[in-house]
Amino acid sequence: MILVFAESKDGKFKKNAFEIALLGSQLAKERNQDCAAVVLGDHHQPSELSGYGISKIYHVNNSALNDFDDFAYRDVIAGLANELGANTVLLSHTALGKALAGRLSVRLEAACISAVKGFENTGGQLRWVKPVFSGKAFAHYEAVAEKSVVSLIPNSLSVTKAEVSPEVEEKDVEFNKSKVELVERNVVTGKVPLPEAERVVSAGRGMKGPENWDIIEELAEALNATTACSRPVADSEWRPHHEHVGQTGIAIRPNLYIAIGISGAIQHLAGVNNSKVIVVINKDSEAPFFKAADYGVCADLFDVVPKLTEAVKRFKADNG
Amino acid sequence: MNILVCVSKTPDTTAKIDFTADNKEYNEKGKQFIMNPYDEWYALVRAIELKEANGGEVTVINAGPASNDPILRKGLAIGADKAVRIDVDSRDSYHNAFQIAAYAKGKNYDLIVAGKETIDFNGSIFGSMLAELMELPFISYSSKLEYKDGTATVHRDVEGGVEIVKVSPPFVLSAAKGLAEQRIPNMRGIMMAKRKPLEVVEAVEAGERTRIQEFELPEDKGAVKMVDPEDMDELVRLLHEEAKVI
Ligand SMILES: Cc1cc2nc3c(=O)[nH]c(=O)nc-3n(C[C@H](O)[C@H](O)[C@H](O)COP(=O)(O)OP(=O)(O)OC[C@H]3O[C@@H](n4cnc5c(N)ncnc54)[C@H](O)[C@@H]3O)c2cc1C
Numbered sequence: 307m308i309l310v311f312a313e314s315k316d317g318k319f320k321k322n323a324f325e326i327a328l329l330g331s332q333l334a335k336e337r338n339q340d341c342a343a344v345v346l347g348d349h350h351q352p353s354e355l356s357g358y359g360i361s362k363i364y365h366v367n368n369s370a371l372n373d374f375d376d377f378a379y380r381d382v383i384a385g386l387a388n389e390l391g392a393n394t395v396l397l398s399h400t401a402l403g404k405a406l407a408g409r410l411s412v413r414l415e416a417a418c419i420s421a422v423k424g425f426e427n428t429g430g431q432l433r434w435v436k437p438v439f440s441g442k443a444f445a446h447y448e449a450v451a452e453k454s455v456v457s458l459i460p461n462s463l464s465v466t467k468a469e470v471s472p473e474v475e476e477k478d479v480e481f482n483k484s485k486v487e488l489v490e491r492n493v494v495t496g497k498v499p500l501p502e503a504e505r506v507v508s509a510g511r512g513m514k515g516p517e518n519w520d521i522i523e524e525l526a527e528a529l530n531a532t533t534a535c536s537r538p539v540a541d542s543e544w545r546p547h548h549e550h551v552g553q554t555g556i557a558i559r560p561n562l563y564i565a566i567g568i569s570g571a572i573q574h575l576a577g578v579n580n581s582k583v584i585v586v587i588n589k590d591s592e593a594p595f596f597k598a599a600d601y602g603v604c605a606d607l608f609d610v611v612p613k614l615t616e617a618v619k620r621f622k623a624d625n626g
Numbered sequence: 627m628n629i630l631v632c633v634s635k636t637p638d639t640t641a642k643i644d645f646t647a648d649n650k651e652y653n654e655k656g657k658q659f660i661m662n663p664y665d666e667w668y669a670l671v672r673a674i675e676l677k678e679a680n681g682g683e684v685t686v687i688n689a690g691p692a693s694n695d696p697i698l699r700k701g702l703a704i705g706a707d708k709a710v711r712i713d714v715d716s717r718d719s720y721h722n723a724f725q726i727a728a729y730a731k732g733k734n735y736d737l738i739v740a741g742k743e744t745i746d747f748n749g750s751i752f753g754s755m756l757a758e759l760m761e762l763p764f765i766s767y768s769s770k771l772e773y774k775d776g777t778a779t780v781h782r783d784v785e786g787g788v789e790i791v792k793v794s795p796p797f798v799l800s801a802a803k804g805l806a807e808q809r810i811p812n813m814r815g816i817m818m819a820k821r822k823p824l825e826v827v828e829a830v831e832a833g834e835r836t837r838i839q840e841f842e843l844p845e846d847k848g849a850v851k852m853v854d855p856e857d858m859d860e861l862v863r864l865l866h867e868e869a870k871v872i
């Protein structure tokens with residue numbers, strides 16, 4: 307049995323919940339096993355996971371689980387995994403998953419393989435493929451324990467719907483709470499968070515100052531993209547810290563990454579080189595970023611970015 | 627405050643990434659190794675600042691072979707009071723966390739700090755494993771920590787912002803950028819480090835739970851396609867028709 311933990315926020319599934327359900331069902335097919343999902347806290351529509359190959363959804367409908375608490379989540383997920391005899395627990399490598407995966411694996415006496423992008427089956431042996439060295443290589447991991455806890459990097463799979471209607475079972479599982487008290491949450495709302503964004507428009511020191519960011523935001527808006535920045539930009543407080551991508555910032559893997567006025571230092575690339583398509587706009591034809599790019603435009607960004615925004619708008623107008 | 631700082635050794639951020647001929651191990655030949663940046667810049671420095679403000683002692687600890695001693699010496703030069711190395715070939719995050727938990731249990735540390743991840747294997751699971759093994763609260767990816775009257779107020783990085791939490795020691799924390807400002811060891815620190823104790827302790831029996839069967843390098847990207855800056859419609863067309871991303 308495979309158990310996936312589907313994250314939700316304000317009673318709705320996060321995008322990565324559908325991805326982890328899909329990974330669970332792919333693995334279940336590969337191994338000829340069942341895959342169940344667990345959903346925690348108040349939820350409007352747990353059956354929404356239907357269509358992702360899940361045979362059963364367990365909903366622990368307790369508002370004390372609305373906010374993440376690593377003790378409580380550990381107790382509930384481990385308790386359910388043990389009750390069901392699950393040998394694999396899958397979660398997303400999000401802020402929550404990073405705080406929970408290790409703890410959960412210790413509780414379950416399971417191998418813990420974090421931040422994978424998928425699995426492969428080599429002659430009956432399951433291997434998890436994980437980017438290492440900040441995306442500069444991949445390692446193929448095997449579990450040397452009967453059970454595994456595995457976390458998947460968001461945006462690793464493209465989610466498509468299938469037709470299944472699993473049962474939702476309301477479930478009571480006992481739990482303790484940790485002694486960490488949440489006092490405030492300061493997060494931007496209404497924007498796709500960077501780790502989940504499919505399109506990202508990112509800018510660096512070439513922008514000269516924070517007052518020039520309008521052109522970046524306009525391009526991002528036209529593309530329905532999330533904005534990001536290089537480290538010196540965040541360090542100088544031109545942009546908020548949570549937009550900083552790279553080795554010391556966050557690692558992302560969007561379908562499209564547009565880097566504007568960023569030189570392409572190795573530490574920056576470490577966070578973005580798993581993007582599917584990279585476009586680089588830089589006035590220096592020798593900028594190292596061009597070597598990592600799929601498409602390049604060598605020009606002054608103040609000229610070319612507004613033109614690109616106009617072209618995107620024209621395209622959208624023509625293509626509905 | 628008595629603080630334990632877990633430090634690991636990683637290839638330098640600019641080191642070339644290549645592997646032994648059988649693709650089973652990282653090729654260490656001719657490579658420069660450093661203290662994992664999150665451990666050095668943020669975890670250790672914030673620990674030293676807390677000690678400076680509240681008294682107590684900072685211990686740096688590593689689970690690894692004797693060739694890791696320079697990392698611990700650097701920790702001492704930056705300002706830790708003592709160093710401990712658990713003499714073992716470090717294997718996976720679980721194995722490391724198990725060794726350190728075995729050492730730390732019963733020693734009443736107020737705070738145990740790790741880095742958010744190592745820059746080689748990018749696990750980001752050690753801290754929560756250690757917390758579970760020690761039965762302590764855990765705060766991940768912390769970018770700010772204030773300590774007053776026995777309570778810590780901590781910022782933890784989450785998607786699109788931060789969460790602010792309160793917790794009382796003892797607890798485990800993993801350090802992210804922002805927690806402190808990097809300190810460069812000075813001559814005096816380096817000299818003093820020579821006189822500070824570096825204790826070597828025996829490992830305990832523990833298995834690893836994961837194994838790397840093979841490494842692989844990503845496929846080379848084809849050459850970049852340059853687009854005429856005067857023709858952004860062409861770029862949009864390529865992104866739509868060729869790359870299929872818009
Ligand atoms: C251990 C370590 C970790 C690090 N982690 C990170 C990290 O996580 N993320 C990160 O980003 N950096 C990180 N860095 C810093 C990194 O090495 C670089 O210094 C940084 O990425 C450079 O930022 P930048 O490209 O915005 O600025 P610069 O290097 O100054 O580049 C600006 C670019 O803009 C171009 N430009 C200027 N004006 C224009 C114009 N008008 N039109 C078009 N192009 C223009 C220039 O040609 C240049 O290529 C780290 C460094 C270290 C040592």
Ligand SMILES: Nc1ncnc2c1ncn2[C@@H]1O[C@H](COP(=O)(O)O)[C@@H](O)[C@H]1O
Pocket residue numbers: 632633634635662664665687688689690716719722726739740741742743744747748749750751752753
């Ligand atoms: N061998 C080790 N000895 C001491 N601490 C370690 C060791 N390996 C990892 N750590 C700590 O665990 C953190 C995260 O490691 P990981 O979860 O494996 O990416 C590092 O930043 C260190 O603080």
